[in-house]
Every structure is written in structure tokens, then in C-alpha cells.
Amino acid sequence: MSETSYPVANLCAYLEDSAARFSDRVAVVDPDGSSVTYGELNERANRVAGFLLGRGLQPGDRVGLVQPKGVTGVCAIFGILKARGAYVPVDYTAPPERIRSILDNCRVRAVFADRRCAAVVADIETVVMTGTPAGSDSESLPQGAFAWEKVLRSQPGGAERGSHHLDDLAYILYTSGSTGIPKGVTLTHRNAISFVEWCNSVFNANELDRFSSHAPFHFDLSILDIYLPMKQGSSLYLVSEEVGKNPQRMAAFIASNRLTVWYSTPSILSLLAEFGDLKKYDFSALRLVLFAGEVFPVKHLRSITRHWPAPVYFNLYGPTETNVCTYARIPTPIPDDRTQPYPIGWPCSHCEALVVDYDLKPVKPGEEGLLYIAGPSVFAGYWGRAEDTAALFFERDGRRWYNTGDVVKEAPADGFIYVGRRDRMVKRRGYRIELGDIESALYRHQKVSEAAVVAIPDADAGVKILAYVATIPDAQLSMVDLKIFCSKVLPAYMSPDAILFRDSLPRTSTDKVDYQKLKQESAARVESSKT
Amino acid sequence: MSDQGADQIKEEIRQYVLNEFLPGEKASNLGDDTPLRTSGIVDSVGLLRLIDFVEERYKIQVDAHEAGVENFDRIEDMAAFIQKKRQGA
Numbered sequence: 001m002s003e004t005s006y007p008v009a010n011l012c013a014y015l016e017d018s019a020a021r022f023s024d025r026v027a028v029v030d031p032d033g034s035s036v037t038y039g040e041l042n043e044r045a046n047r048v049a050g051f052l053l054g055r056g057l058q059p060g061d062r063v064g065l066v067q068p069k070g071v072t073g074v075c076a077i078f079g080i081l082k083a084r085g086a087y088v089p090v091d092y093t094a095p096p097e098r099i100r101s102i103l104d105n106c107r108v109r110a111v112f113a114d115r116r117c118a119a120v121v122a123d124i125e126t127v128v129m130t131g132t133p134a135g136s137d138s139e140s141l142p143q144g145a146f147a148w149e150k151v152l153r154s155q156p157g158g159a160e161r162g163s164h165h166l167d168d169l170a171y172i173l174y175t176s177g178s179t180g181i182p183k184g185v186t187l188t189h190r191n192a193i194s195f196v197e198w199c200n201s202v203f204n205a206n207e208l209d210r211f212s213s214h215a216p217f218h219f220d221l222s223i224l225d226i227y228l229p230m231k232q233g234s235s236l237y238l239v240s241e242e243v244g245k246n247p248q249r250m251a252a253f254i255a256s257n258r259l260t261v262w263y264s265t266p267s268i269l270s271l272l273a274e275f276g277d278l279k280k281y282d283f284s285a286l287r288l289v290l291f292a293g294e295v296f297p298v299k300h301l302r303s304i305t306r307h308w309p310a311p312v313y314f315n316l317y318g319p320t321e322t323n324v325c326t327y328a329r330i331p332t333p334i335p336d337d338r339t340q341p342y343p344i345g346w347p348c349s350h351c352e353a354l355v356v357d358y359d360l361k362p363v364k365p366g367e368e369g370l371l372y373i374a375g376p377s378v379f380a381g382y383w384g385r386a387e388d389t390a391a392l393f394f395e396r397d398g399r400r401w402y403n404t405g406d407v408v409k410e411a412p413a414d415g416f417i418y419v420g421r422r423d424r425m426v427k428r429r430g431y432r433i434e435l436g437d438i439e440s441a442l443y444r445h446q447k448v449s450e451a452a453v454v455a456i457p458d459a460d461a462g463v464k465i466l467a468y469v470a471t472i473p474d475a476q477l478s479m480v481d482l483k484i485f486c487s488k489v490l491p492a493y494m495s496p497d498a499i500l501f502r503d504s505l506p507r508t509s510t511d512k513v514d515y516q517k518l519k520q521e522s523a524a525r526v527e528s529s530k531t
Numbered sequence: 532m533s534d535q536g537a538d539q540i541k542e543e544i545r546q547y548v549l550n551e552f553l554p555g556e557k558a559s560n561l562g563d564d565t566p567l568r569t570s571g572i573v574d575s576v577g578l579l580r581l582i583d584f585v586e587e588r589y590k591i592q593v594d595a596h597e598a599g600v601e602n603f604d605r606i607e608d609m610a611a612f613i614q615k616k617r618q619g620a
Contacts, residue, residue: 479553484570
């Protein structure tokens, strides 16, 4: 898609256009059941923008969001964008030091924060307190802070029409990275718009759609959640953190709101399939199910598609740095004997893909190589980390190619097959092992509901492979059973050295398996076994 | 050697395998006939350690041609092999 063909020049124009066309349609439904129309949302966002400009916000200034998901957050996002600021969503449940390190790293000039987080944000230049006041009146406000209600009484404002640029910074998403140190992925209006326009061309949304917003705003799935409905005048149903972790309440939420589009990680869909009591509800409105963020174990994918046979399923692939860059439609029903995870498919129309070896030479089709992505959705860089950014790019044919760190191979009919993270490949006894393959094998056991495999350097063995496993409820499964099973489905060199049972696996705030935590546990375990 | 000796040998090997290769596993899950080599519970390096243990504990010599799965896959086969070696010695 050529850039001149974008129908909007900035992300707030999606809201403004829909407000003009569908002023009275419901734009966003809060987790508490209240809702705002497009007209109201646009009006509130204008007031937020007026407030921020009145506080001296300059183009490109960062504004933090540290609060539970709600209509307030959506109003703040559009208000920040209208003022030509960039929003920085942060997990409000994270430890205070982490919240603070992110806000300090990108030097936010203002923050919208829940009252529970008041202490963390107290000395930031402009603080807006949101959420229910602890006391009965505004006296509970910290010194110098503004109440959200007051912000909504500000004079409407916004950057001059036409002053936005496609390459303005729109938001920063902090990812943990494999090192555990948060890195700020900076994304522009162009990055997001090119992606949203691609979504629109593939998913055929319209104003009658009812979208889920399951992922937190600090997770890149939220970009599709927020902006695709805004573009089309659809309604967006925000799933609260509490409901989003409870499969029965989530199922009831999807059914009772007659959601038409669901987008989440595979983990959440697995939870729904296993514990959601899905037979109790009517999901006939659901037409589209999208998943991204990790490999979907086929047994759980098969299970959800059996519960929900009607919708169309898509596997969306892409790191935060590119947003979704390849996609595959999943044909249903899924055959009983399939155990291989589904491919990540072909590049989206706005992206180009290149698979190269470690010398950056293209590999032959069918050979494994590192996946590089170019296109308008590829991020500008990590905040304040020019060197780290440069290390992940190379230039060829006038394009900037981003190294995803993922190893793929191309299959003629299916597109790219995800082989694994480059940093999740280990060598043992001369064999190269992809840890994800061991997980796929464990998932094939009927009693296994979750599996995560980590590798720990070991002075004696070179590397120790530990498998963490959670079973389905009330299942009797022993290490011996699982070892014997592994010997049937894996070559001996891939069999885990130890199998550790857990009630459930630790998860990050974005519902992915928390490998960092498992690695720390494992390293401590391997170390202590030597004494 | 009596049958009582065989039971004792099996228990000792079971404890060794549990400690070395299956920390945390219940003894009842490791049967006399559970495959150890062919299941990957004991890998090739593990087998060397297991043979060291057996040689030292039962004062026998295990030759290379005796270290295959016919003698070292299952606890009951190991116990039988050890008894045979001791009687032959």
C-alpha cells in the first residue's frame, strides 16, 4: 500500500471521522457496563487534549497511563494523541520500581494514574488521578494533582488540524526483552495506521461489529483492539483484568455482549476451552477469532474450534517492533491426528519478509533462517537505545530490514513455519534443539494442560533441559509416565533432564509463560543439586 | 544368594535411580519393569554413572558387552544380572 493512500493522517482521525458519521453509536463499553458514544468519546478526548495543551504539553512529549482498563483510558489515549503527545501505557499492577523505571526512562511530562498508584507518580510534572476516590470528595487528591473529573471540564482543544505528521511518535510499548530489562518500543502514527489499514482489508469489519479488548493497553494486541473498531465505528468492549483471567466470567461476557470479534493470546483461548463451561452459552454472534503472541498448542486450538465451530480463525504473528507482519487463516475443523502447530503464514500486504542465514544471505526456500521484516509498520527504534536499535537492522535495496530474532522456514503451500526463537535454541551433545519442539511434544500427552521448557547452562552437562508441566484437573501423571511418553515422541537427545509438576505455570502480565521466572527457578535448582 | 537379596538389590537400585535421575518422584511410580534406558530416564552418561554405582556397591565387573538394554533397561533385569555375576564370581 503506498503511503499516500492512507485515508487518515493520524490515529485520532479514526475517532474524529467515526464521530462525524456515527455520533450516537456506542464507541466503548467500560468493564462496569457504562458506555460512551462516538460523539461523547470525541468530546472528552478534545477536553483531555485542551487540558494537556493548557499544561504546556509539546509535540512528542510522553504521557504515562497507569490505570486499570476503562473508558477513561481510551479517552486519555485519544486526548494525548490529539495534543500531539505520545502515550506510554504501563501495567498498573507491576511493582512500583518497574512502573517508575519506565516513566523515568522516557521522561513522561504527564501521567494519568489510578489513585492506588498515586505514590509512584507523585512528583511527575502533571498528574491526573483517575478511578474511584478513596474519600468522598476531591480532598483525597495528592498535592498538585488534578482530578479526572476536572480534566473533563477543561476547554476542548487539540493540535491544529493538519499539524500532525505520520512520523510523529504515537505511543511507546515497553517489552521485557529476553534480558528482563524493559525496552521502550517507539511507534509512530504511520506504524499503527499501516497495520490498521491492513487489518481493515482482511477482516472486513463494519459498524455493527462488537470487538473484544482483552489484552492490556501496554500489550501490542491492543492496537488492533482500539483502532480497528474506531476506524469502522464498531463498538469496543473492554474486558477488565478480573474477568480476563476468569474463564467462566469471560465466556459469559463474550456471549451476553454478543461479541463478533475476539482477539487474545492462545493461553486465554486455551483457558476458555478448558474451563469456560462454553456449552452453557450461545456464541452465535462470534464471526472472527484472532490469536497472537505465542505458539498455539494444537490440542487446545482443536478444542476451542470444536466449541466454536462457526468463526473464522487467524494466527497473527509479529513482534511488538513490527506489529503483526505475517498471518495465516486456520482451516477448520482441525484434523484429529494433527500435532504440528500451524504456520505463521505469509507476510501481510504492507510488509515484506526476508529469510537469511547468519551471514545475511537469503536461504533457499524450505531452509531454516532468520526472519527479517521491512515495511511501514516497522518501529522507529528503542527509546534512548540507538545502538541496540542499530544492531537489529540492516539496509538492503533501499529498505530497512528488522531482525525478528525468530527462525522460520518457508513451505510452498503454507507460508512460513515458525521454528523458534533464536535464543530458545540450544545445543546438546552436538544436536541443535528447539525448546518449543519439546513443549509441543509434551502437549501431545492427553493429561498435560500446560508445558514450558527451559535450558540452563550446566558445567557438567553443557546444558540442562527442564520441563515444567501442569496437568488437567485430577489427572494422575508421574515423571516416569511422562519420561516414557517423551521417549516415544522425541529423540533421546531431546528428552528433558527433569520434569517438574506445577498447578499452573507462571504468566507475565501479557499472559505469556513467564520464562524469565522459570529460568531463575531452574538455575537455582540446578545450582543447589550440585551441593 | 537368596531371593531376599534380589529384593534388596532392587530397592537399592530404585533409590539410586530416584535420587539421581528422578528427584521428587514417588518410589511407587518406578516399577521393577519400568524401562530406564529406552525411556530416556537414564541417558548414556547416566548409564555410566549407574554402572559405576553397581560395580562399587555389588563388587562386580560389568563388561562393555554386558551394558546393553538386555541387562540395564529395567530394575528387575539389573538385579538378575547382578545376582548372576555374583554367583559366577
